[in-house]
Amino acid sequence: MEPIIKHTGNTGVLPRVNVDTDQIIPKQFLKRVERTGFGQFLFFDWRFLANGKDNPDFELNQSQAKDASILISDHNFGCGSSREHAPWALQDYGFRVIIAPSFADIFYNNCFKNGILPIRLDEEQVYKLMENGKDEVYEVTVDLQNQNITDENGFEASFEIDPYWKEMLLKGWDEISLTLQYEDKIDQYEEKMNV
Amino acid sequence: MTQPKTIIEKIWENHTVLSEPGKPDLLYVDLQMVHEVTSPQAFEGLRISGRKVRRPDLTFATMDHNVPTENRASITDAIAKKQMETLSSNCKEFGIEVADLDSPNNGIVHIIGPELGLTQPGKTIVCGDSHTSTHGAFGALAFGIGTSEVEHALATQTLWQSKPKTMEVRVNGRLAPGVTAKDIILAIIAKYGVDFGTGHVLEYTGEAISGLTMEERMTICNMSIEAGARAGLISPDQVTFDYLEGREKVPSGEAFTQKVKEWQELATDEGAEYDAVVEIDSSEIEPMVTWGTNPSQGVGVKGVVPSPTEANSSVDRKAIEQSLEYMDLEPGTKITDISIQHVFIGSCTNARISDLRAAAKVAEGRKVADGVRAMVVPGSQKVKLQAEKEGLDKIFTEAGFDWRESGCSMCLSMNPDFVPEGERCASTSNRNFEGRQGKGARTHLVSPAMAAAAAVNGKFVDIRNLKEPAFK
Numbered sequence: 001m002e003p004i005i006k007h008t009g010n011t012g013v014l015p016r017v018n019v020d021t022d023q024i025i026p027k028q029f030l031k032r033v034e035r036t037g038f039g040q041f042l043f044f045d046w047r048f049l050a051n052g053k054d055n056p057d058f059e060l061n062q063s064q065a066k067d068a069s070i071l072i073s074d075h076n077f078g079c080g081s082s083r084e085h086a087p088w089a090l091q092d093y094g095f096r097v098i099i100a101p102s103f104a105d106i107f108y109n110n111c112f113k114n115g116i117l118p119i120r121l122d123e124e125q126v127y128k129l130m131e132n133g134k135d136e137v138y139e140v141t142v143d144l145q146n147q148n149i150t151d152e153n154g155f156e157a158s159f160e161i162d163p164y165w166k167e168m169l170l171k172g173w174d175e176i177s178l179t180l181q182y183e184d185k186i187d188q189y190e191e192k193m194n195v
Numbered sequence: 196m197t198q199p200k201t202i203i204e205k206i207w208e209n210h211t212v213l214s215e216p217g218k219p220d221l222l223y224v225d226l227q228m229v230h231e232v233t234s235p236q237a238f239e240g241l242r243i244s245g246r247k248v249r250r251p252d253l254t255f256a257t258m259d260h261n262v263p264t265e266n267r268a269s270i271t272d273a274i275a276k277k278q279m280e281t282l283s284s285n286c287k288e289f290g291i292e293v294a295d296l297d298s299p300n301n302g303i304v305h306i307i308g309p310e311l312g313l314t315q316p317g318k319t320i321v322c323g324d325s326h327t328s329t330h331g332a333f334g335a336l337a338f339g340i341g342t343s344e345v346e347h348a349l350a351t352q353t354l355w356q357s358k359p360k361t362m363e364v365r366v367n368g369r370l371a372p373g374v375t376a377k378d379i380i381l382a383i384i385a386k387y388g389v390d391f392g393t394g395h396v397l398e399y400t401g402e403a404i405s406g407l408t409m410e411e412r413m414t415i416c417n418m419s420i421e422a423g424a425r426a427g428l429i430s431p432d433q434v435t436f437d438y439l440e441g442r443e444k445v446p447s448g449e450a451f452t453q454k455v456k457e458w459q460e461l462a463t464d465e466g467a468e469y470d471a472v473v474e475i476d477s478s479e480i481e482p483m484v485t486w487g488t489n490p491s492q493g494v495g496v497k498g499v500v501p502s503p504t505e506a507n508s509s510v511d512r513k514a515i516e517q518s519l520e521y522m523d524l525e526p527g528t529k530i531t532d533i534s535i536q537h538v539f540i541g542s543c544t545n546a547r548i549s550d551l552r553a554a555a556k557v558a559e560g561r562k563v564a565d566g567v568r569a570m571v572v573p574g575s576q577k578v579k580l581q582a583e584k585e586g587l588d589k590i591f592t593e594a595g596f597d598w599r600e601s602g603c604s605m606c607l608s609m610n611p612d613f614v615p616e617g618e619r620c621a622s623t624s625n626r627n628f629e630g631r632q633g634k635g636a637r638t639h640l641v642s643p644a645m646a647a648a649a650a651v652n653g654k655f656v657d658i659r660n661l662k663e664p665a666f667k
């Protein structure tokens with residue numbers, strides 16, 4: 001996985017609450033057996049009109065949100081199913097960081113496992129970022145090492161992150177190799193519990 | 196004396212392989228269930244890195260999400276077909292038992308686990324599906340995982356998990372007639388919202404819960420995820436043990452007696468403390484109908500569609516406005532004035548035999564209303580067989596319902612079953628999200644009896660007013 005250390009990018013603002021995984025990647029696109037190529041279907045029902053053209057009203061289709069790599073949304077982002085196609089689609093589309101006041105649990109964890117950094121910030125700070133980014137191109141810098149977000153106009157916010165996940169992202173580690181270092185412990189457990 | 200503990204803490208401790216400060220715990224997985232949609236990329240990952248499945252014997256696979264419910268012999272969707280074939284070949288390659296389309300054990304993953312007795316008290320159970328919480332009804336710690344975790348659990352039989360907080364969800368008093376397990380869970384979520392359980396494992400307790408059958412308990416635990424919790428469970432008791440005795444994957448004779456002894460130790464100790472407690476009184480609970488696009492947006496059948504002005508926060512107001520627009524409903528509309536064009540009785544929430552019996556009781560001797568398409572999709576092939584033995588299929592078809600093969604079907608409409616844009620469906624499933632049952636489809640979540648009653652009336656009715664009461 002590609003490590004995330006410090007990331008500067010344009011923001012995409014999606015000021016909706018409870019954005020669920022069915023919206024992030026509608027289920028008609030889940031039938032693939034590959035891991036890549038889901039970005040083209042991201043937010044499909046919102047993003048495209050029935051005739052297949054871009055929906056001009058959809059937030060991320062606005063010119064200022066083009067090439068956004070940092071998504072800013074509202075409460076309970078990623079609620080719904082445990083499908084990892086949601087982070088795959090977000091990542092394949094180009095998002096590396098998602099900022100919201102709150103996330104759904106499973107989605108939040110799935111982000112880390114797929115090289116996306118989810119950041120919980122206070123509502124006020126999220127709304128400030130939304131305000132700045134909703135009508136014009138707005139770049140921010142996310143510094144994972146120092147756990148803060150800054151822009152060129154003096155915005156600054158720090159965020160919390162589990163040290164375990166922080167390290168994984170900083171190093172771009174694969175979790176399975178990490179676990180297999182403890183294989184003897186798993187053997188011992190199986191023996192002790194007789195499984 | 197040792198400190199009293201909740202069942203959640205007991206199971207956690209029994210499964211901790213490694214615990215180091217500042218890190219999640221490494222938790223052992225007793226059972227992984229696998230299905231065709233969230234597993235192909237996990238197997239692909241194993242192959243790429245040359246890894247094996249550590250414990251194929253603790254892994255079980257089925258096909259459910261995109262199986263056709265009409266003609267199983269001809270799968271017209273090429274990609275769905277490919278997913279099912281991929282699962283079969285992956286299971287063969289890695290030595291995993293699979294209940295494929297020809298197997299009498301085939302069905303929705305969360306229905307067949309308990310049916311076969313794979314689901315047992317005290318186990319840690321995972322599956323790449325968020326309704327894995329269903330298995331918690333047996334006093335198991337069961338939760339949904341994503342595909343990377345599926346791969347991780349296949350390769351290592353463990354997962355890194357942060358110890359969750361615990362929450363007691365107490366349901367006091369006894370249920371009124373006509374009120375079902377589905378109404379309990381919808382009422383809890385309506386009262387406390389879609390994220391009150393975030394970061395917690397829920398334990399359902401109280402008189403109303405102990406009085407439920409295993410199938411009803413599964414309905415409750417199933418929707419824990421709709422409350423934001425990854426897992427929800429119920430301490431095992433005699434009802435649990437009676438359900439399990441004699442099932443295919445459950446030990447028998449002396450070994451069973453021994454198991455029961457172990458299981459009895461699991462229940463939450465008296466005086467154990469939870470990190471949080473919420474309560475609901477059974478007398479508050481009525482047959483529920485959701486009017487919005489998340490499961491907390493529901494009211495009793497005698498109620499009305501609320502107005503955004505009633506919201507107690509701006510987030511709520513936004514959510515209500517978004518929902519009313521999508522659902523095309525006006526504030527103040529009586530629930531019993533909402534007419535529907537589709538009815539879906541099925542899903543891992545409500546497609547077990549008792550659910551079909553409850554629906555059949557309402558359907559018996561009545562006819563599906565004009566302009567309504569209604570279908571019944573049993574949760575597993577075993578449920579289907581049992582229902583046919585009891586003649587429920589006849590009751591349904593005579594009333595004008597479609598009687599189908601088992602599968603997830605219109606719960607998420609990955610197979611050919613869906614609700615057309617702008618039309619309304621009374622559904623016994625668990626999610627009423629935008630587009631869940633088809634693009635632009637409008638879903639109202641209800642219990643099986645309420646769904647059947649909506650089918651024969653063309654609109655929502657209070658089942659307690661039906662002439663021959665269809666409930667006790």
Ligand code: SF4
Pocket residue numbers: 259260303304305324326542543544602603606607624625
């Ligand atoms: S019935 Fe619905 S909720 Fe249950 S496993 Fe299938 S798709 Fe998921």
